[in-house]
Amino acid sequence: MLQNMTKMTDAERTMMMDKNKALCICGRCPTYNDCAKGKMELLYCATGKSACTLIRNACICPTCPIIPMIELKHAYYCNNGSERELRKM
Numbered sequence: 001m002l003q004n005m006t007k008m009t010d011a012e013r014t015m016m017m018d019k020n021k022a023l024c025i026c027g028r029c030p031t032y033n034d035c036a037k038g039k040m041e042l043l044y045c046a047t048g049k050s051a052c053t054l055i056r057n058a059c060i061c062p063t064c065p066i067i068p069m070i071e072l073k074h075a076y077y078c079n080n081g082s083e084r085e086l087r088k089m
């Protein structure tokens with residue numbers, strides 16, 4: 001899916017991002033904070049690092065419902081960057 005994303009139109013990519021944002025569980029994570037909430041940040045696995053200072057306090061990405069769909073292999077995307085960045089794609 002990550003590779004397919006590069007072939008999508010902007011509209012298709014936006015639609016997929018909106019759909020996945022609705023599934024993202026970052027808002028329930030102990031690491032997520034008011035700054036991230038205020039900026040309505042989600043889906044760090046796709047968008048990359050947070051613009052906020054997020055202190056690592058567990059990552060619940062491994063329990064996210066989108067993991068099986070896009071075969072994510074990492075965690076702490078809010079600190080480390082997107083899956084694509086981490087895989088150097």
Ligand code: SF4
Pocket residue numbers: 020023024025026042043044045046060061062064065066067072077
């Ligand atoms: S894997 Fe993590 S960053 Fe990506 S949608 Fe799920 S909870 Fe959010």
Ligand code: SF4
Pocket residue numbers: 025026027029030031032044045058059060061075076077078079
């Ligand atoms: S990427 Fe992981 S650590 Fe960061 S807020 Fe989302 S679930 Fe928590």
